[in-house]
Amino acid sequence: MNIVVCIKQVPDTTEIKIDPVKNTLIRTGVPSIMNPFDKNALETGLTLKDRYGGKVTVISMGPPQAKAVLREALSMGADEAYLVTDRAFGGSDTYATSYILSQAIKKLDDFDVILGGKQAIDGDTGQTAPSIAEHLGTARLTYILDLEVNGDKVIARRQVEEGIEVIEARFPILCTATKESNKPRYATIKRKIASLKAEIPEITLADLPDADVSKMGLKGSPTKVKATFTPKRSACGVTIEGNTPGEIANALIGKLADGKIL
């Protein structure tokens, strides 16, 4: 089984701080990590390989430093890693990013399964993976909990708001994984050391001669960022005080009742 896993390097958004004076994001010193949901996707891919055999290829689009997450994926058990990188790819929105990744995936072997996380924690759109499926014309199942192969059929459990759908599909298919899908495995020391020496080939614009450049980068992106700002917070709440928890409770419930909130 040929498995491709799309992973993204993201800033650890829990570590981002706001400059209180300038009211801007402080990005320096914020650690970069593998998008957590992509780790679940990788685990899904590695589990499929353990069970049914095959090859797990990871790809990531980003600057050269994104090779760090590809190495991490190799240390967890991926067989091959590719970095999709070019200046021409910069400034891509989800449409352009998914187009470029779809072209890079086409360049690799034929695939049976493409996996990705349900969303990335920096952009939070959840759009890139299903958009890749659309560019490739592949069937897709988002938010899957697991995948089982039954002859030429794929049986997946898919998490929706109201419960879990059991879905029957066929290869090739693109799926996105969620946190509840699995618990990603740890890297082994041996693999970790090997991953540091592993060669990570780059896929650049020159490697995609059949691709449509007008669908890439800032120019190929239908959406453009007009402005950014940081959310304003203003402390204007009422402090509820009391000598005992009972007094505090009485004061709060009293205020809620007076304001007809309760």
Next chain:
Amino acid sequence: MSFEAWKDVWVFVECFKDQPKSVGLELLGQGRKLAEGLKQDLCAVVIGNHTKEAVKAAGEYGADKIYVVEGAEYEDYSADAYGNVFLKLCEKYQPNTILVGATVNGRDLGSKIAVSLRTGLTADCTALSVDEETGNVVWERPAFGGNLYAQILCSETRPQMGTCRPGAFKKPEKNPDNKPVVIREEISTPAQEIRTKVIDFIKACEDNDIRLDEAEIIVSGGRGMKSAENFSVLKELADALCGTVGCSRAAVDAGWMPQSKQVGQTGATVSPKIYFACGISGAVQHVAGMSESGTIIAINKDETAPIFEVADYCIVGDLFEVVPALVKELKARQQG
């Protein structure tokens, strides 16, 4: 660029088991605002096997026109079948703007439509407005876990598309006298073109069946809860108020609560009447999911916790003392 041929604001009124989901009705309120700005009609799109309830609701919540496509193949969502319908409707009527709920299926369908039509889709918008001069919708959305907000434009292509999370907006006032034009289209999707088929469904079991995005009162706990068992303290308060229990990402990461209970940027967006934040520090990623709540009450030992910056009522104290006292007080008043 002229977009004369592209008319009307469309809202996808998504259904589950023939019932319209709340988010589609919430978006009709936002769609109305955009339609007024663009001086165009507000249209609902309803796809399903039995669409009676959804069509009725779409009318009551303000649609001028409702496009309806029915068929047994639309009983369950699939990107192939729903995408086929939506794209055929777009081809025929050329909408200017499309709003879709940022549900599991909505994000998928939105992506499919946007890629097929080679247009822009902005995810998880929290504020929408129209630049009347250009006719562009200004899509406002959080990024970096709510640490940053961006205004996005899709100025070169139509339709311009966006998704909004369930609970991000309130439903508009109901108008039972609204008389929408209902347009039924015959669009079928052959079985062999539907590559994913739902063969079974397992209903989620939740405590008292109040879903986070539909609860009027939510009592949430964070890192300060210290253990899974301690959430029973919050459950008692939630029960006393006929509400439900939620949590922050820290509580999910610690394994104390399932992700389905998580409020925040990577969880649910909620806007209940009352939101209790107990032992939650107030990381932006959490605040992004609950700041639209009617009344926010924060209980935290640390008086410098950022949650107090968004709270309407601030209690600096031990939640394990204050929350039981609140339950006691409520019970005393209910009896009195």
